[in-house]
Amino acid sequence: MKGKTVKQFVVAVRVLLVFTVVLGIAYPLAMTGLAQVLFPGNANGSIVKVDGKEVASDLIGQQYDGPQWFHTRPSAAKYDGKASAASQYGPNNADLLKLVNERREQIAKLEGVDPAQVPPDAVTASGSGLDPAISPAYAALQVDRVARERGLSVADVQKLVQANTHGRVLGFLGEPYVNVVTLNAALA
Amino acid sequence: MSDTAAGLLQVGFLIGCLAVVYRPLGGYMARVYTSHRDLKVESGFYRLFGVDSKADQTWAVYARSLLAFSAISLLVLYLLQRLQHWLPLSLGLPNVESGLAFNTAASFVANTNWQSYSPEATMGHLVQFAGLAVQNFLSAAVGMTVAIALIRGFARAKTDRLGNFWVDLTRTVLRVLLPIAVIGTLALVAMGVVQNFSGGHEVTSVVGQSQTIPGGPVASQEVIKELGTNGGGFYNANSAHPFENPNALANLFEIFLLLLIPVSLTRTFGLMVGDKRQGYAILGVMTTLWAAFTFAATAFETQGAGTATQAAGAAMEGKETRFGEWASALFASSTTGTSTGAVNSAHDSFTPLGGGTALFHMMLGEVTPGGTGSGLYGMLVLAVLTVFVAGLMVGRTPEYLKKKITAREMKLVSLYILTTPTVVLVGASIAMGLATARASIFNTDSPHGFSEVLYAFTSAGNNNGSAFGGISANIPFYNTALGLAMLLGRFVPIILVLALAGSLAKQQPVPVTQGTLPTHKALFVVMLIGVVLIVTGLTYFPALTLGPLAEGL
CATH class of the missing domain: 1.20.5 (Single alpha-helices involved in coiled-coils or other helix-helix interfaces)
Incomplete structure (x- = not known):
């Protein structure tokens, strides 16, 4: 035994x-x-290059401060590639409620629109804290500002947004989105 | 296309993909576990192991082999973490402290993959691929061996032999898991998942900020994380991380992988007991419940309850833009129904009842369709309970698959059913009674805080591994208590199931008569669904009223 x-x-x-x-x-x-x-x-992270220089991975979001850029979503990880994280705020969390309202006001002011027009993804942090994407609605909201700041025509910026918009995979998987990383790389 | 139409197509497409592979994979696995021939490479392995592949084991020896193997696995994984700093590819990370190392070792050996740590900041590459990923394969294979032993208990007659644990383990790894993992890895890389040994790659963004693009052998680990219903992420954000789950196609593929074996195993079961309809009945129960939980979670998420959620306009906190509500709810329901515990969104930020649905889904005991192997044996235990209840109603000795359900079988079944709720509820009660444990709660301003604790122990006891991630679980109390909960929730039921298998195998089959309850018909399917819901629903209902129900209603 x-x-x-x-x-x-x-x-x-x-x-x-x-x-x-x-x-x-x-x-x-x-x-x-x-x-x-x-x-x-x-396999090596889908690296994006601008003028031969590596600026990003097209899957990993970054923070773009400054009115001449398209902005990504709020991030609990502050877009630190070594510290992916979600906020973990519950659906009734008072701090989250306050943050959401503040973000809505800020974005409405920046874009010169009614606060009700700010879409949900613009005021919420993603699951990874590295979301490279925003909704087409949030991208559309930013077009006027980016065009104005860069002295480009709205139509030209819209075209760039269009080129970086991804529909649902196979027409029905997931959600449509705009890749902000590749969009800003195209603007740079 | 409307959001609803696209969402429904997405669910339908997933079911269609599973339906296509159901027969071939289920049949293939049945041949793997009934074949008398060893592959050449396997014979070589058995010589290295010092195992006689023809030696059938009794249930007790089978259980001893399994426990010895798991104990050694636990020890080695613990030591790997404790010594990682001095081993290669640590990325400069320090040795993991003892409480966390115990929790993590227990977690990966028990096929739970609860993570009290942030992987990027804790585990070097070596621990990840030579320790954690190895257990992703082996703990899944252990679950499979138990399911196969139980099927043999039903299929065999008048014998005390259930097969050989080492042979079943080796065949599961080499013939089932590894081939699918190889194909799956390449598919995931093709979809954008990274696979390298880089410790990180510095880039400077167009606005002049530097960022580290993380690296790692992610695809090879991601695939077995889903296929083996493990769920431990390479990165902290798990399958929400774009490098683990880059787009909606990869997302669907990962959901497919985590459902693949538990679903197909019902076919293997039907074939091995010589009546495919029995497999369909079990699959019918699993599918019905999974579908109900999937649509409930989706409905709650798209409705978007909660003050903060409503202020935002949709339940997008903790969700990725590319997935949205439908693909996140589908993932959540599949991961909690399979004991996987991978997440593509933050469950803590789900709506009160959406998160509550995920929690309740785990409480069913991980049988819809459950973990690799564990889902099937868990559901078969509930099927035995169902024929027993039915037998009581009409005053007949209950039978299942021509085996009498006697007092001995019912004792084992009852102990099985009591084990996990005891672990979960006692654990959560102790935690709520300790100030240090309560201090770990993150969302303190509503019943949501209690949900975080209840979710943690439910996840650990049922070997799921997902979390209401706000809770700061990396403290000695949770590392110890959850570690023990995972080990008890895994190995006590396994021992009981193997004992049950041994007891069933010894019996002479009884002939089917007019009075036998047919266990392949709709009546039985409905009764089994009722037993699954009532047995678990009643056990956990009081706890649920204090958490998600109090918050959501």
């Missing part, structure tokens, strides 16, 4: 050792090798 139990532990150590080599070392190495050969761009 005792001997048998000890034997099970010996087997257990061997099994874990062998599978650690297979699943913990060989598998991720082989997958990384294959991914680097087949999809190097994606």
Whole structure:
């Protein structure tokens, strides 16, 4: 009985050792090798370049202060790539309520619109704190300001927004969005 | 297309994809677990292990092997974290402190993947891929072995042998999980998930700010995180992180992966007990409940209750723009119904009843369709309870799949059903009684705070791993209490299920008569749904009234 139990532990150590080599070392190495050969761009973070310089990943949001840029959503992580996070505020949290109202006022003032026109994604923090996207409604709200600040025509800016707008995948998966990172890279 | 039409199509598309693979994968798994032939590579492995693959084990030996393996896994994972600073690829991170290391080791070995830590700031690459990801495979495989042993208990007669744990484990890894993981990894990278060994990559944005673009072997870990219903994120934001879940297609693929094995295993079950209709009945129960919870969560999220939610105009706090409410609610319901616990949005910020739906879904005991293996054995235990209840109604000795349900079986079933609620409710009560534990609550200004604590223990006891993430769980009390809850919630039921399997296998099958309750028909499906809801609903109802119901109604 005792001997048998000890034997099970010996087997257990061997099994874990062998599978650690297979699943913990060989598998991720082989997958990384294959991914680097087949999809190097994606595997390395879909890096966006402007004038040859790496400015962002097109999947990771950034903060763009200044009226000449399209703005991303509020972020609980302040767009720190090493600290993804959501706010974790509950739906009835008084602090969140205050933040939402403040953001709504600020954005309405900045864009010169009625506060009721500010869409939900503009006043809420994302799940990752790194959301690169905003709703088409929030992008549309910012077009006039960006065009004015950059001395561009509204039509030209709208065209850029259009080029960086993604519909639902296959027409029905997820939500339509505008990628702010690639949009601002196109403006830069 | 309207939001509702697109959302419904999204759910329909997911069900369609699962329907396509249901038969081939279910049939393939049945062959894997009934084949008498070892692959060449497997024979080599068995020689290395010192295992005789032809030696069938009794339930007690099967259980001892499983427990010995899990104990060693726990120890090694603990040590890897405690020593990471001195090992390669630590990214300069310090050794993990003992309470957190215990909690994390328990969490990944128990297929829970509760995370009290922020991965980016705590775990180096080596711990992630040589420790945590290895357990993502192995803990899932352990769950599968238990389900297979229980199926054999029903399928076999007059024997005390249930198969060989090491063989079932090895076959699960090499023939089921690994091949799907390899294909899935490449698919995810093609969709945009990263796969590298970089410790981070500095860029300077167009406004002149520097940002670190994180790296890591994410795709290879992401795929098994979903496929093995584990749920532990490579990054803190889990599947909300754009590098884990870059777009709505990847999102759907990840939901597909976490449902894939639990759903298909009902086919394996039907084939192995020699009556496919039994598998359909179980699948029918799982699907009905999953669909009900999915639509409930979606309805609550799109309605957007809550003062802050209404001020914002929609429940977008904690949700990603590319997913929105429908894809977030679909993910939430699937992850809480499968014991996965990955999240693509912050459940803490869901509407009161939307978050409450996720919480209640876990409380069903992770059977809709449940974790890899654990979902099936959990549902079969409830099926045994259902035939027992039905037997009481008509005064007959209950039978399930031609096996008599006697006092011994019912004792094991009753203990199984009592274990998790006891762990959850006692744990949450103790936490609410301790000032230090209450201090960890983040949303203190409403019943939501209690929901955070209840969610934590429900998640741990049911081996889910998702969280109302506001709670600061990285304190000695929660690390210890939740660690124990995960181990008890995982291994006590496993021992009981294996004992049940052993007891069933010994029996001589009884012939089906006029008086036998058919367990493949709609009547049984409805009764089983009722038992799932009533048994868990009544157990947890008082606790739910103090949390999500108090906040939402």
